Amino acid sequence: MVEKLLEVKDLKTHFHTFKGIVKAVDGVSFKLNKGEILGIVGESGGGKSVTGFSILKLIEDPGKIENGEIIFNGENLVNKSEREMKEIRGSKISMIFQDPMTSLNPLYTIQQQIEEVLKLHTDMNAKQRKQRCINLLDDVGIPQPEARLKSYPHQFSGGMRQRAIIAAALAAEPELIIADEPTTALDVTIQAQILRLMKKLVKEKNTSLLLITHDLAVVAEMVDRAIVLYCGQVMETGKIDDLIHQPIHPYTYGLLNSIPRLDDQKKRLSQIEGMVPNMFELPEGCNYSPRCDYCQERCLQEEPKIREIHEGHRVSCHYPLSREG
Amino acid sequence: MFKYVTKRVYQMILVLFVVSIIVFFVMSFTGDPVLMMVTPDATQAQIDRARMELGLDKPLITQYFIFVKNILRGDFGKSYVFKQSAIKLIIERMPATLELVFVSVLLSIIVAIPLGVFAGAFPNKKSSKTIMLGSLLGISLPNFWVGMMLIFVFAVHFRVMPSSGRGEVVNFLGMRISIFTADGFKHIILPAVMLSIQSLAILLRLTRAGMMEVMKQDYIKFARSKGVLQNSLLFQHALKNALIPVITVFGIQIGKIIAFATVTETIFSWPGMGKLLIDSINRSDRPVMVAYLMIVAFIFVLLNFIVDIVYTSIDPRIDLR
Ligand SMILES: Nc1ncnc2c1ncn2[C@@H]1O[C@H](COP(=O)(O)OP(=O)(O)OP(=O)(O)O)[C@@H](O)[C@H]1O
Numbered sequence: 001m002v003e004k005l006l007e008v009k010d011l012k013t014h015f016h017t018f019k020g021i022v023k024a025v026d027g028v029s030f031k032l033n034k035g036e037i038l039g040i041v042g043e044s045g046g047g048k049s050v051t052g053f054s055i056l057k058l059i060e061d062p063g064k065i066e067n068g069e070i071i072f073n074g075e076n077l078v079n080k081s082e083r084e085m086k087e088i089r090g091s092k093i094s095m096i097f098q099d100p101m102t103s104l105n106p107l108y109t110i111q112q113q114i115e116e117v118l119k120l121h122t123d124m125n126a127k128q129r130k131q132r133c134i135n136l137l138d139d140v141g142i143p144q145p146e147a148r149l150k151s152y153p154h155q156f157s158g159g160m161r162q163r164a165i166i167a168a169a170l171a172a173e174p175e176l177i178i179a180d181e182p183t184t185a186l187d188v189t190i191q192a193q194i195l196r197l198m199k200k201l202v203k204e205k206n207t208s209l210l211l212i213t214h215d216l217a218v219v220a221e222m223v224d225r226a227i228v229l230y231c232g233q234v235m236e237t238g239k240i241d242d243l244i245h246q247p248i249h250p251y252t253y254g255l256l257n258s259i260p261r262l263d264d265q266k267k268r269l270s271q272i273e274g275m276v277p278n279m280f281e282l283p284e285g286c287n288y289s290p291r292c293d294y295c296q297e298r299c300l301q302e303e304p305k306i307r308e309i310h311e312g313h314r315v316s317c318h319y320p321l322s323r324e325g
Numbered sequence: 326m327f328k329y330v331t332k333r334v335y336q337m338i339l340v341l342f343v344v345s346i347i348v349f350f351v352m353s354f355t356g357d358p359v360l361m362m363v364t365p366d367a368t369q370a371q372i373d374r375a376r377m378e379l380g381l382d383k384p385l386i387t388q389y390f391i392f393v394k395n396i397l398r399g400d401f402g403k404s405y406v407f408k409q410s411a412i413k414l415i416i417e418r419m420p421a422t423l424e425l426v427f428v429s430v431l432l433s434i435i436v437a438i439p440l441g442v443f444a445g446a447f448p449n450k451k452s453s454k455t456i457m458l459g460s461l462l463g464i465s466l467p468n469f470w471v472g473m474m475l476i477f478v479f480a481v482h483f484r485v486m487p488s489s490g491r492g493e494v495v496n497f498l499g500m501r502i503s504i505f506t507a508d509g510f511k512h513i514i515l516p517a518v519m520l521s522i523q524s525l526a527i528l529l530r531l532t533r534a535g536m537m538e539v540m541k542q543d544y545i546k547f548a549r550s551k552g553v554l555q556n557s558l559l560f561q562h563a564l565k566n567a568l569i570p571v572i573t574v575f576g577i578q579i580g581k582i583i584a585f586a587t588v589t590e591t592i593f594s595w596p597g598m599g600k601l602l603i604d605s606i607n608r609s610d611r612p613v614m615v616a617y618l619m620i621v622a623f624i625f626v627l628l629n630f631i632v633d634i635v636y637t638s639i640d641p642r643i644d645l646r
């Protein structure tokens with residue numbers, strides 16, 4: 001029986017800059033079950049990171065969660081105080097960042113940075129904590145973990161740092177991990193290793209994972225379902241197989257077509273024409289209309305509502321592509 | 326580590342050697358001390374005899390070597406005025422100055438760091454803007470004027486604070502120290518405030534700038550995502566990083582505090598070595614000036630050394646080899 005862990009309903013996170021309001025996340029809704037891996041996909045600036053930070057309520061000035069509910073284990077995080085959130089961060093929900101080179105504090109040892117989570121969220125004593133740190137480093141595949149405890153981040157390679165960060169994120173056995181492009185800064189071979197490792201660890205502990213990425217191909221074999229974000233709005237969501245093999249939103253289709261493939265005989269890579277629009281002057285109607293190959297009169301005037309096309313497969317488009325095409 | 330320390334000690338000796346050359350030659354161009362010492366109606370023969378007694382008739386180079394040789398034996402000559410060992414005069418007055426400097430440095434740190442952290446972590450708050458305005462005043466108001474205003478307000482107008490001297494002193498580890506008596510403590514407040522204001526303001530602004538920079542870093546956000554509490558986020562994760570550039574500058578600031586102590590001591594009649602220096606300059610008492618300069622140079626060099634050690638002990642990325 002699937003159990004719901006997280007439900008985000010109509011989340012709106014806006015930044016009140018002095019140039020105007022940036023609607024970084026504008027009405028995003030999704031569900032995440034226990035033990036499930038959900039991908040959030042989209043181009044740069046689509047609001048993926050802001051969505052992730054909103055769940056932990058780590059949005060800083062001038063940003064603000066304007067609307068919506070974030071139901072985690074039946075409780076709405078939006079109404080929680082900063083004090084209550086501090087108890088949830090790191091213990092129930094933890095986060096992995098994009099750039100392992102900058103996410104670790106250069107002045108603290110690896111042990112200190114992993115142990116901190118245990119100090120805050122468990123009542124282990126010093127000896128137990130140390131043992132747990134060693135086990136965690138071992139789990140994430142760092143050789144000779146005991147000898148590495150006293151190392152500083154600068155003595156680790158990028159891949160090892162990201163492993164250490166994953167260890168810190170796993171330390172208190174959270175129910176949800178938000179990984180914001182965890183492998184973007186790493187080279188391709190390490191990327192695959194880290195992703196496989198994360199999948200393994202998450203599945204072992206029945207932890208849920210929200211995997212943020214701009215690369216659908218990278219996560220295709222990782223995630224169970226995915227949502228496609230564009231300008232802060234959900235364009236399409238569904239099982240990953242459906243999205244990859246039968247995309248129905250022109251944007252998803254465009255994203256997939258711009259992935260290079262080795263077996264492809266086409267002369268040149270296709271790409272989505274145009275650029276992500278300026279967040280201060282979003283187009284009327286559908287946000288994607290200026291770049292859409294299938295744009296019609298109605299798309300320029302009326303904003304499409306998200307609707308279910310097929311079981312679990314939802315799209316926000318007036319003229320979705322046919323599921324067979 | 327050991328290799329590093331020996332290397333630094335060599336450097337320190339070299340610096341002090343260069344300082345000794347500069348001090349000696351600059352001194353020999355400032356006024357003729359002999360004329361200050363003899364009575365106005367002295368004959369040429371008397372003047373010549375005095376010059377010979379002081380060893381000032383020999384060539385400059387010879388004088389310099391004698392000077393260095395004596396220094397190495399801890400002998401800076403006798404004060405022309407007090408007819409006592411110059412170094413002894415300085416050392417007698419050193420506790421008073423060190424005490425004043427110590428209290429001022431402590432005051433700067435205690436006030437500047439928390440305020441700087443606050444202003445850097447919450448730059449948009451009204452109170453942060455007030456703090457920054459205050460620090461701007463602290464930097465721009467002339468030091469001596471602040472001292473005189475302090476005397477005027479607290480000593481003359483309200484009569485709550487003494488305006489001069491050290492008050493009661495007690496013996497502590499063989500030094501005469503005043504902060505441990507209530508009376509002495511009262512005496513040190515105004516001069517310490519005056520002496521610390523400028524470096525306090527600079528330290529505050531540097532801490533704030535560092536904090537603002539550090540608070541934007543990913544590792545702070547990562548720490549927050551781990552649920553780290555506000556205080557340890559600001560005063561451990563962030564402050565430690567923000568202090569790295571501040572420490573170097575603060576080492577220089579302590580040197581400046583020692584130098585400015587001469588002005589403060591003069592205004593508050595604080596019987597320290599700074600006041601002795603000013604008195605000696607007025608009387609062309611060359612051995613005392615030289616001894617003062619050499620000792621202060623030594624303190625500077627030592628301070629820099631300590632700052633570097635502190636610096637490397639905070640930042641693991643710095644390799645001592
Ligand atoms: N602090 C901020 N102030 C103003 N605007 C912001 C701020 N943070 C994010 N934004 C805006 O919110 C929008 C979404 O940003 P977000 O970081 O979520 O994008 P993303 O999908 O994660 O992109 P990337 O792939 O580059 O990480 C962007 O247009 C960005 O300019």
Ligand SMILES: [Mg+2]
Pocket residue numbers: 048049050180
């Ligand atoms: Mg991002």
